[in-house]
Amino acid sequence: MAYDLSETIKIFINAGTLPLSRSVSRVQEMLRSSDYNAADLAEHMRTDPTLTARVMSVANSAFFSQSPCEAITDAVNRLGSTQLMRIFAQVLARAAMLSPLQAYGLTPDKIWRRAVYAAVGAELAAARKREDRSVAYMVGLLHEIGMLVINSQWARQYGAKQLAFAGFETEYSADERARYQFDQAALGGELLKQLAFPETVYRIVGTQYQNPQEPLARALYLGRLAQAVHCSALVPVCDRRVAELFDLDSKRNLDTFLAEVHEEAQSRIQRS
Numbered sequence: 001m002a003y004d005l006s007e008t009i010k011i012f013i014n015a016g017t018l019p020l021s022r023s024v025s026r027v028q029e030m031l032r033s034s035d036y037n038a039a040d041l042a043e044h045m046r047t048d049p050t051l052t053a054r055v056m057s058v059a060n061s062a063f064f065s066q067s068p069c070e071a072i073t074d075a076v077n078r079l080g081s082t083q084l085m086r087i088f089a090q091v092l093a094r095a096a097m098l099s100p101l102q103a104y105g106l107t108p109d110k111i112w113r114r115a116v117y118a119a120v121g122a123e124l125a126a127a128r129k130r131e132d133r134s135v136a137y138m139v140g141l142l143h144e145i146g147m148l149v150i151n152s153q154w155a156r157q158y159g160a161k162q163l164a165f166a167g168f169e170t171e172y173s174a175d176e177r178a179r180y181q182f183d184q185a186a187l188g189g190e191l192l193k194q195l196a197f198p199e200t201v202y203r204i205v206g207t208q209y210q211n212p213q214e215p216l217a218r219a220l221y222l223g224r225l226a227q228a229v230h231c232s233a234l235v236p237v238c239d240r241r242v243a244e245l246f247d248l249d250s251k252r253n254l255d256t257f258l259a260e261v262h263e264e265a266q267s268r269i270q271r272s
Contacts, residue, residue, distance in 0.1 A: 005182055005186060005187070005190050006190060006194075008149070008181075008182065008187065008190075009149065009187065009190045009191050009194050010194065012148075012149050012152060012191070013191070013194060013195075015152070017148065017152050018092075018095075018096055018148060018191075027041065027084075027088060028085065028088060028195065028196040028197065029196045031081045031084060031085060039073055041076050042072040042073040042075075042076045052072055055072065055075050055076070055079065055084065055087055056069065056072060056075050058075075058079065058083065058087055059074070059075035059078050059079055060075075082134050083134070085134070085138065085197075085198070086134045086137060086138060089137075089138040089141050089142055089197075090141065092142070092145075092195070093112075093115055093141045093142055093145070094112070096145060096148055097111040097112050097115065101147050101148070101151045102151065102154070102155065102162070103147070103150055103151045103154035103155070103160070103162060103163050104147060104151070104162065104163055104172065105162050106147075110231070111144075111147075112269070113231055113265075113269060114144065114227050114231045115140070115141050115142075115143075115144065116141070116265050116268055116269050117223070117226050117227040117230050117231055117261065117262075117265045118140040118141070118143055118144075118220070118223040118224055118226065118227040119136075119137045119138075119139075119140035119141035119223065119265075120137075120140070120223070120226070120261050120264045120265040120268065121140060121222050121223030121224070121225065121226030121227065121261045121265075122136040122137060122139055122140030122216075122219045122220045122222065122223030123136045123137040123140065123219075123223075124257070124260060124261055124264065125218070125219040125222040125223065125246060125257075126215070126216070126219040128246050128247070129215055129219070129245075129246065131215045131216060131219060132216075135198070135200055135201060135216065136216060136219045136220070136223075138197070138201050139200075139201055139204050139205060139216060139219075139220050139223075140219075140220055140223040140224075142188065142192060142197075142201070142205060143185075143188065143205050143208055143220060143223070143224070144184060144188065145188045145191060145192065145205070146183070146184030146185055146186065146187035146188025146189070146191060146205075147184045147188075148191075149184070149187040149188075149191065150163070150172075150176055150180055150184050150187065153179075153180050154179075154180075163175045163176060163179075167236075168224070168225070168228045168234055168236035169209070169236075170209050171209070172184065173185065173209050183209065185205065185206055185207065185208045185209050186206055188202075188205045188206065189202045189203065189204075189205045189206020189207070190202070190206065192205055193206075200216060204216050204217050204220055205220075208220055208221075208224070212239070212242060218242050218245060218246070221239065221242055222238075222242065222246065222248075222257075223261075225238055225258075226257075226258055226261040226262075226265075229258055230258070230261070230262050230265070238254060
């Protein structure tokens with residue numbers, strides 16, 4: 001039975017396949033309100049110990065804390081909406097990657113590694129153009145979340161072959177569309193939309209296989225490039241226009257950038 005994109009994601013969310021989806025969605029809806037109340041937000045977060053623990057941990061980290069933060073209300077006030085949104089993206093990504101993606105032959109460790117490399121690559125690329133690093137990081141971290149939807153459909157087909165990889169530019173998208181109507185990019189973008197992520201995040205995720213035309217899309221492209229090199233041992237040719245815009249059109253500059261991504265991504269993986 002065929003469904004439209006929105007209906008497909010509603011069915012996926014309602015099935016309870018994605019951990020924390022309702023918690024993250026509700027908290028982010030509150031954050032997007034221009035006059036959200038920190039006390040109300042904190043009260044809602046208390047119902048989800050995973051979110052609360054992560055927020056408290058970050059609020060009390062050396063970067064944010066000069067004095068101990070004992071209450072979740074204080075942590076919400078200390079961090080602010082941008083940092084909270086970034087934390088929720090990390091919690092959602094981590095929770096969603098606890099099981100293998102058998103349709104793609106990816107173990108949880110490989111899924112997380114791919115997400116972190118793409119996130120760090122997008123973040124460092126955004127920094128080169130003085131774009132929003134936190135948004136770039138979220139986009140990179142969650143850019144393959146649509147694979148969860150594909151995998152859930154694949155798992156219902158006994159004896160189905162793994163999806164076919166067609167190279168860096170389009171990855172598995174041709175086979176995904178042939179089998180399931182939509183590719184993981186479109187499904188991921190709609191999933192993040194229904195989970196109340198910012199429009200910029202779900203739009204860039206949903207169009208990641210298209211020619212990157214705006215700064216954040218180009219940052220994600222470079223994040224995906226770093227992921228391909230360090231996680232899949234591919235040697236893709238970087239889009240000339242993107243390379244020029246980020247001053248990565250020489251092999252030396254590109255190699256230096258990729259080495260910086262590798263060092264930072266490895267550090268974050270070890271800390272996670």
